[in-house]
Amino acid sequence: GIQVEQSPPDLILQEGANSTLRCNFSDSVNNLQWFHQNPWGQLINLFYIPSGTKQNGRLSATTVATERYSLLYISSSQTTDSGVYFCAFRVGGYNKLIFGAGTRLAVHP
Amino acid sequence: SAVISQKPSRDICQRGTSLTIQCQVDSQVTMMFWYRQQPGQSLTLIATANQGSEATYESGFVIDKFPISRPNLTFSTLTVSNMSPEDSSIYLCSVEGTGVGTDTQYFGPGTRLTVL
Numbered sequence: 001g002i003q004v005e006q007s008p009p010d011l012i013l014q015e016g017a018n019s020t021l022r023c024n025f026s027d028s029v030n031n032l033q034w035f036h037q038n039p040w041g042q043l044i045n046l047f048y049i050p051s052g053t054k055q056n057g058r059l060s061a062t063t064v065a066t067e068r069y070s071l072l073y074i075s076s077s078q079t080t081d082s083g084v085y086f087c088a089f090r091v092g093g094y095n096k097l098i099f100g101a102g103t104r105l106a107v108h109p
Numbered sequence: 110s111a112v113i114s115q116k117p118s119r120d121i122c123q124r125g126t127s128l129t130i131q132c133q134v135d136s137q138v139t140m141m142f143w144y145r146q147q148p149g150q151s152l153t154l155i156a157t158a159n160q161g162s163e164a165t166y167e168s169g170f171v172i173d174k175f176p177i178s179r180p181n182l183t184f185s186t187l188t189v190s191n192m193s194p195e196d197s198s199i200y201l202c203s204v205e206g207t208g209v210g211t212d213t214q215y216f217g218p219g220t221r222l223t224v225l
Contacts, residue, residue, distance in 0.1 A: 031212045033213065033214060035216075041146075041199050041218070041219045041221060042216075042218050042219065043152075043201065043216040043219070044216075045213050045214060045215060045216075048212060048213040086151065086152070088152075088214070095140060095142075095157060095205075096154050096157070096167070097142070097152075097154065097203075097214055099151045099152045099153075100151065101150075101151050102151055
C-alpha cells in the first residue's frame with residue numbers, strides 16, 4: 001500500500017519561531033488535507049490542498065503532487081499552536097482517508 | 110462546513126460491557142465515517158456508514174465488535190461491544206463537507222473511552 005511519512009515526528013519551539021512540517025507520500029494521492037489536533041483531542045481541518053499553495057493567517061501549505069510531498073508552514077508560532085499535525089489523503093476512488101503518523105509540536109512561551 | 114456533535118464526550122467503562130456513541134451532524138450527509146485513535150497513535154478508519162445500507166468495515170474491524178446504525182442522514186451510532194482495555198481510545202465521527210467542490214473532511218470532538 002501507499003506509504004506516508006511525516007517529519008519531524010516531534011518539534012519543540014519557542015513562541016515566535018517559524019517551522020516547516022513535511023508530508024511525503026509514495027504514490028499519487030487525492031484530496032490531501034492538513035489537520036491540527038489540539039491537546040483536548042479536537043481535530044481541526046487546516047487546509048484542503050491537493051496541489052498549489054494556500055495561506056490562512058500565520059499558516060500556509062504547499063503541495064507538489066508531481067514530487068509527492070506537501071509542506072505546512074507555521075510562522076510566528078504561539079502556544080495555542082501546540083498539538084499534533086496530521087496530513088491525510090485519499091487513494092484512488094476510495095473515500096477512506098489515510099492519515100500520516102503526525103508531527104507533535106510543543107510551543108513554549 | 111459541517112458541525113458535528115458526539116455523545117458522550119468521555120466515559121470510563123468496565124471490561125465486558127458495551128458503550129454506544131452517538132454522532133449528530135447539522136446537515137444531511139451521504140456518508141459518515143467512524144475512526145479510532147489509540148493512545149499516542151494516528152487515526153484509523155473503522156467503517157463507513159451509509160444511510161439505508163449496512164456499514165462497510167475496514168480490515169481488522171468486524172460488525173460484531175463495532176455495530177453501527179445509520180437511521181437517517183444526520184445521525185449515526187457506533188457501539189463498542191464486549192470491551193477490553195485494548196479498546197481504550199478516542200473514537201471520532203467524521204463527514205465530508207457539503208457544497209460544490211468541497212472534499213474537506215470534518216471531525217466531531219471525539220469520545221474518549223477508558224476501559225478498566
